[in-house]
Every structure is written in structure tokens, then in C-alpha cells.
Amino acid sequence: MRAQSTPRVLGAALVVAVMVVILSIRLNTFRDYQIAEIAIEVTAVAGLTVLTGLSGQISLGNGAFMAIGAYTTALITLHLGWPFIAVLVIAAAVTAVAGAVVGLAAARLHGPYLAGATLLVGVALPSVANAYPGTFGGDQGLNVVFTTPGFLGVNFPLTRWQAWVCSAVALVTLVLLANLSRSRVGRNWRAVRDNEVAAALAGVNVARTRILAFVVSATCAGMAGALLAIVTELVAPGAFTITLSIALLTAAVIGGLGTLPGALWGSLVIILVPTYATDVATSHGLSSSVASNIPVAAYGVVLILVMLIFPQGIQGGVRWALGLFGIPSAPARPAASVPDVTPRAGAAPASQHTVPARKGSPPESQEKEGTP
């Protein structure tokens, strides 16, 4: 990721914040709700794009981290009634711990094994809510009470306040992740992604670096879950299916893996394309059986088109377009790619002793000599 100076990042965040405020005031309640939805998606996707694009680890379980954040929020609000800012911090901390636990296991896994392990987390964890209905409310879930603060007056629309809170959290998250990405932390993530053996020899603690990426990613997902809880005002297992985890990864990939603006583009596609397609379908008087399938079809078509035209995601397309006007947003760089999910040649347990062969690099002789 090209280093963006702090003033530029803060400036961009401020511009977006002003746009959100203006839009939320001018648009109707449903659009305000969508702004909140997009902000939630951005928060979670930004964390995932850092994990997958920078540290090279895949996660199909970030929906579960969202569930942890959401349930933490619901339980604290319900039992303790703390203000949301405090609840958000606790939710972030709890998911950070959960991320560390999963990351600890993930640090030893690669490719399909990591995808499988995180998939397991994504599927299994949300159903814990069903196992303990007394605490988590079972299928019905838990209600979350969220109101506008008094100083805004009684007539201030709740959805607008929700949109503001979500957007604020999303923007702060993006600024902090941008800081991390261009620091030594981000560079270590990319080094570990590209060549673990060389990174270790250069003094990078590979396991710790990979776990840290999981913690950061899980924390973002946890905050997104907390936001989801106060926007939908209901936390139930049905909201955290594996589809959610996959949608997050989809958004990260079509936006442009490893790029924070890409998290925004991907989230816009994921949230807006289905609703826009529904609007078009209903306004053309299609039969309900056709109309209800249009959003899914449109979503699929958009995914295929984006990946065909911009293999590096929408942000890759944006860079290319800026380049046409002679604006250097970033130098041409080797393509970011989805982490390899095919098994490595050679047994995984021995991988510490071998130099992992990389596509595009000159053939390296295997380091382990003397083995039969």
C-alpha cells in the first residue's frame, strides 16, 4: 500500500464525514439506514482487507467476530445500561481476545487449512446463542435499546443519529488502519505474507505478526457487530450466518484486497447493488418470482464484471483511471492476489524448514538437504 501522509488521510476522512452529515440530513430515513449499513460493512471489511490483503491470511469467520461484538453489546446494554461509547470499547476488547485465540491457531495454518478452520468458527460460534437460550435469547435473540442523546432534541431522527455514529466509527477505524498499514506493523505483515522464512531471518516474529493481524481484523469485526446491534436493535443468530462472513470477503476482494478505499467500494457494491436492483425490478412491474431473483442475479453479474475488468478490484480500476489523467496515486506494483488456497507442495508440518516456492520468483532450490 502506498504511503499516504497523515494529513491526507485525515483530510479525506473529514471530507467523507461532512458528506455523510449532509447526505443524512437531505435523504430519507431508509437512505439513512443504508448509510449506517454501509458504515458497518466498511468497518468489518476494512479489518478483513488488512488481514487478507496485507498479512496474507484468509478468514471465513469474521461474521462470528461480528456476532461476538453484537452479543457483547446487547448483554452489556441490557444488564448494565452503559453508554454506547463504553460498550463499543468493551465489545472491541472482547473480540480482540477472541481474535487472539483464533489467531493463535491460525498462525500455524496456511491456505485451505486456514480457510477451513475459520469457516468452522464462522459456522459454529453463532449457534452457541441457540445452545444457551437463557443468556443469549435463542433464536429470538436479544433486544437492544438505543436512543438519540438528549442534546439533539426529541425530534431528531434516530436513524440519522445511527448513521452518524456508525460513520464516525467507520472513519476512525479507517484512519487507524491507514496508520498501521504504512507503519512498520503493516510492512511486517506484507513481509510475512510474501516470504515467511526471509521475514523470520530478518527478525520478524512471524507468529506474533500473523496473530496481531487476526486481532486487528477481529476487533474491527467486533466493532462492526456492536454497530449492527444498535442499528437493527436486535441481536439474533440469524443475522450472523456464514453468508455474512463470505459477503465480507467478497466485498474486500471486489473492492481491491489490501486497500482501504477498496473496503469502501466493496461495501457500496454489497449494500447498494441488491437494493438498487430490487427498485428497478419492482418499478418495471415484473412478476414477483422474477423480481425477487433480480437482486441476486445483478449481484452475481456485478461480481463477474468487476473481476473480469479489474482483477485487482475496483480500487485497482480507480488507480488505472487516475493514471489515465496523469495522477500518480501509486506506482504500478505487483498484483495483490487472494492468498493461495491450494495445498502447498510438500507436507505442511515441515514447511518451517523449507523456503516456500513462490510464483514469479526464480526457482529456488529447497533448503532442506539430506532428506530422502
Added chain:
Amino acid sequence: MKHGSVLEVSEVSVRFGGLTALNAVSLTVAPRQVVGVIGPNGAGKTTLLNVLCGFLRPDEGQVLIDGRHYRNLRPHRLAGLGIARTLQGVGLFERLSVIENVMIGASCRATAGFWPALLGLPQSSRDERRLRQEASQALDRVGAAGVADAWPGELPYGMRKRIALARALAAKPNLLLLDEPASGLAEAELDELGGLIRELAAETSLVIVEHHMDLMMSVCDSLVVLDFGKVISRGSPQEIQADPAVTAAYLGASGSDDD
């Protein structure tokens, strides 16, 4: 033997199943000494380097670094102990620019941690500037200052090897382990490499694993010859050249497999 040697390997054995890759190998590296490890393919040279780096734990024997034994030597701790290593081939980070590659090597001496980085504090950017400066110096040292902003994939092989060396140098090591530094280099580049190694020997110790005999004979202070995991000869380049056991090992092994 306190602080007399930078590195002391005593009686190290490594077995892979029934195969003995290293058999009671000993090796001592004094400050600012250049020690070469040679031997036919499959002799255990890289296994020895892997033991030194903590990638492999020896089944017997021990490794002393600056006279101290580290029970749980992990590869990433080496840089902090003043040991840097280059890999066979190049092993660069393909999606990091050249200067970033070298900055990774320098980062064992970084001071700012996670929180200053997250919050974008001045402490973090000061640290970054210092690392960048040190990385530039290391690139300068190997004659690669001009390609700091390039991507490794755009560069010729010889230049990539220099950058890998610069990354190791950026750690400012007391001991530099070079795994086949000459492989794939052109004749002219070999001379430069030899000169650079002698220059480096003024301030650091080196252990070099290499097949290129002319280079090894010209840069090494002392040589260790391995064959089938055993030390069959050791001494100055002249002594090694005169040793009939070495000649026999090379000629005898010429028909066998390679690694």
C-alpha cells in the same frame, strides 16, 4: 572460551529419520573471521546453516553465540543477537519495494511499537525515517542505491542478490551467514562480491556456504569441508587444496545425486 568466539558449534548432530545429515560437526568463528563451508552436494552444508539459525534443533551438541547457549533459539531472535543470514536464491519480498525490503532487515532495531503506529504518533514516523535512512546506507554499501524505489521483480538476478545482501547488512550483524552468495552471478559480479566480502570482514564475521571454489579460496580465512555430514578436513585455503581427502570426496561424490 568466553567471548573469544562469535559463534561456536560443538559436536552437533542432526538426524532425519535414519539419515544422519550432520555427524558431530564442530566449527568456531572468531571476530572478523571469514569461515567457508564447502563440500559436495548433500554434504549437510545448508543443514548446518539451518541449525545455526534455529530452523533445526540439533539432536546432539550445542551452538554457542557470543559464548552463550540459547535453549530455544528461534529464527526471528537471531537478528537481535547480531546474526543475519541470506537465503539460497534471493528470497526477497516480491510485493515490497526494494527500500522496504531492506527496511525489514533494519527493523530489528526499531523502537516504536504497535500503539504509536496505530495512532500515527510522531515517535512512529521518526522511527520510520531512521529505518529508511539505515536501509539507504545498506543499499549504498552494495551498490544498489539507484533502485531503492523499484520492485524486486523488475530487477536482474544479480541486483536482486545484492538487495538480499543489503537486507542482511541492514541488521548491522556481528555475524553474517551467506548461503550460496555467488550462485547465478556473472564472472564480473563475482569479483565485486569477493571484494565486498573482504570489505565486510573488516567489521563483521562471516560464514559462507558456497560451491564456487575460486571465490572461496580467495575470500575465506579458513575452510571447513563437509562430506556426508562429517567434517573431513579443515584449515586454511592452501591446506584444503593440498588435502587428498578433499579431492577424493569431490571426485568420489561426482556421480551421486544433488540437492
